[in-house]
Amino acid sequence: MAMAPSSVNKQSSRTDESQSSEIELLSCPVCYEPLMRKGPPGLILQAICRSSFDCKKCYKSYSSEHNYLDLTVTAGLKKYVEVKPVGTELFRRSFMSFIYEKGYRQYFRRYGFPGPDEEFKMAQDYFKSTEGGVLVDVSCGSGLFAIRFAKSGTYSGVVALDFSENMLLQCYDYLMRDPTNFLATDLVLVRADVSRLPFTSCSVDAVHAGAALHCWPSPSNAVAEITRVLRSGGIFVGTTFLRSSPSSTSWIFKPLNERVLPSGNYFREEEIEDLCTSCGLTNYSSKVDQSFIIFSAQKP
Ligand SMILES: C[S@@+](CC[C@H](N)C(=O)[O-])C[C@H]1O[C@@H](n2cnc3c(N)ncnc32)[C@H](O)[C@@H]1O
Incomplete structure (x- = not known):
């Protein structure tokens, strides 16, 4: 039987009970x-930034630097450097985070994306x-959906999660430039890998992943984690580009996204349906327009 949405309290003056949920x-x-x-x-950005988080089992500590909480396995490491596949590394570059909403994302419309x-x-x-519950916007990029989800007031908390520090x-x-002093609302920024989500099992009501599946190093590990x-x-709701038809095999005829990545x-x-089903998700449904697909699946 499906459970009710998680109980993170909507009030800004949180009770002890809501603190333990978080x-x-x-x-x-x-x-x-x-x-x-x-x-x-x-689950407020300024409160998270002023907090530190400890794991009592492996004695690791996690804290916020630069206004996001780093919950990657490599958080705090000084010497070890790991390079991820191009779909992840490309978006860690500062020029990508800068141009993302200033032109790059708009280009998706050519392939059927209807726009944010x-x-x-x-x-x-x-x-x-899932209204009233906790939503995680996985691979949120520069926050174009996470900010909309948080501003909608539909959820008790929104986690904007990405692997890219620059995003x-x-x-x-x-958020800083938002005229509505939005920083005080229920939105937190978390750095994490989609294949290693820093949430306890069965704790999240809704996961959104906009235009991200094609960027992930292992979509199967990611969907299993979700x-x-x-x-x-x-x-779980995701959007992505469907594979172009085999007739357009020449590089020049491939859509921009397939040339960039x-x-x-x-x-x-x-x-995509097979992947969701194999991870145990049910009630798959989708809408397709050219290369654009939005799909949804539910945890039984
Ligand atoms: C095309 S952008 C999508 C941004 C936004 N969700 C949207 O709908 O426009 C893909 C995002 O996936 C993120 N990403 C890539 N690999 C990731 C990983 N291993 N874990 C988490 N996020 C990842 C990138 O940093 C980037 O922000």
Whole structure:
């Protein structure tokens, strides 16, 4: 039986009960034990930035630098450097985070993406049953959906999560410039790898992943992780580019996204459904327009 949305309290003056919900939400990326928090409560950016988080099992500590909480396995490492595949590394560059909403994202319209406002509405329709719960915008980029989700007031908390430090910094910059003093609302910025989500199992009501599946190093590990963190009845909504037809095999005829990210994971629709089903998600549904697909699946 599907469970009710998670109980992160909507009030800004959080109770002890809501604090413990939040402690149970964030987990250590190494062992998945819930993190112990020292600092002001609340899934609010300023409160998270003033808190430190400890794992009592592996004695690791995590804290915020540059206004996002780094919950990657490599957080705080001084010597070890790991280079991820191009779909991840490309977006860590500062020029990508700078141009992303200033032209790059607009180009997606050529391939059937209806644009952020319409994509947001479509996602909100799929997320109806999760209203009042916690939403994680995985691979949020510069926050064009996370900010809309948080501003909608539909959720008790929104986590904007990305692996790219520069995308998170850009997101913070957009928040700072928001005339509605938006920083005080229920939105936090977390750096993490989609294949190692820093949330306890069955703690999240809704996961959104806009235009991201094709960038992930391992979509199967990512969807498995998303399934693990969703509560029973929780919803996963994603958008991506479908693979172009084999007739356009020459590089010059390939869509821009496939030329920029030639090693990206572009799938046919039945592959995406197969992936969701193999991770145990049900009630798959989708809408397709040219190369654009928005799909939804539910944790039973
Ligand atoms: C094309 S952008 C999508 C941004 C936004 N969600 C949108 O709809 O426009 C893809 C995002 O995936 C992120 N990404 C790539 N690899 C990732 C990983 N391993 N874990 C988390 N995010 C990742 C990138 O940093 C980038 O911000």
